[in-house]
Amino acid sequence: MYFIDVQGTLIDDIDRKPIKGAVEFVNSLKNSGIPFVLITNNTKYSTVDFMSYLRGLGFRFDDKEYLDPFATLKDFVDNKKIWAIGNDGFISALREFGYRFDTRNPDFLIMSLKEKLSYDEMAEAVELILGGAKLIGMHETAIYAKNGRKYPGLGAILRALEYATNTKARIVGKPSEDFYDEARKLLGADKYEDICIISDDVIGDLVGAKKLGMKTVLVLSGKYKSADEIIPFLPEGDRPCEIYGSIAEIKIQTNLLKVNRCRH
Template sequence: MKATEETLKNIRKKQAFIIDMDGVIYHGNVLLPGAAQFVDWLRRQKKRFLFLTNSSERSPEELSQKMARLGIDVGPGHFYSSALATAAFLANQKPNGSAYVIGEPGLIHALYRVGYTMNNINPDYVVVGEASSYNLDTLIKAVRLVIGGAKLIGTNPDLTGPGEGGLVPACGALVAPIELATGRKAYFVGKPNPLMMRHALRTLGATREETVIIGDRMDTDIIAGIESQIETVLVLTGVTARQDLPKYAYAPDHVLEGIFEIPEAIEHTPDEAAAGKM
């Protein structure tokens, strides 16, 4: 069921776009339909845009390179991840602290850049992100360090994420056993934490009223927009299906089958039309 023209008109008139990646632009290493055309439309219409991802695995440079491999040229300045948000939060909380990290290079490098050191003996924090290295040994180590006094931080609360073969466990699922074993609750920095949304608006130089957030998750993307008073667009190409919507006490402003619906009705900017570039 495609969106109405009125819905698409409301989305297209926004000047700033906050866009999730997994489930919106791609699944794993597979580009979703219309993603390249959407980014081209953003540029042609001179929109401001920022890819805001709860994934902590890759740096902005790596995310830019991944998009390039998928056929979309977007510079590193258009990306902000939960890894960067986590590093900024910890640097503010305890400058030049130390952490035991269960995560990928994107998270580790983000922490190094703000002056953090890696510490598996007596760290200030145990920081958990998506991690292929997650196993029983790392779990036991994390539990013992948290019981010993380290504070528990999760890069994002997502329980699952979309992969090429279906859903995969995400950060929230990896943190849960540590919480259960220690009786301590993690603090999650990624969406829907307002820290991420405020950074996005500052980066875009935009007000809430002229911005829209596009995502595939009700419990992170959509609730983040609602709590930040930013108009929300749910796309059904990720983890949320239309039949899931009644399960939630809140609703997105708009629901699209996919990102491909947004650019199709506008072909040229006013400047191009006036110049006769048809």
């Protein structure tokens, strides 16, 4: 059983095209009847649009084999008033979902990644939180790669807001246990120990997954091009069980119980 990250694992962070071997890996799982769920922190596009995009690239999966933070957000917000900060696509998706926007007195402030986030927007976030809005993070990605550089991810931005307001953000995407639990149910797994998760994001995906008991596999096709960029800075217990250059190098295991598991 597999959880498979998308950006940096299945599709390239730069041109958003399939990484070598990615389509074949996913479609082999599909053809073999091995359970999997594509788990993504995508918030730039609506769920329907992003699933359609991935299918257009050749990935074969059912709707129940895909999960993003939009699916779990509704369980926290319900019909309450919100304000949101993020890229235009994220704001448009929230409006399409029918969320009620209120800039003056929102019940929730929902944060997603915004590439050109300004200090004025950070000030706005601080003021809304201090005014009573509960902080929700769409995910907790540590860094993201773009134009050959590494930038602070949403997780880093949320930490700044938490420190400034002495509050704690509720995370609805990876690596929250709520998100992983929803994905586990889609997978049909009784326990996390039966799941192998593949991702390019150690801090934003794999550390939390490993704490839950999953087997963790890092691929060096996205955020990091060398294990030396991140592994030496991690405590021994947080390090991934296995490391590969890309998903093309991973041999599909039909029974994870036969795999040498890492220690937790």
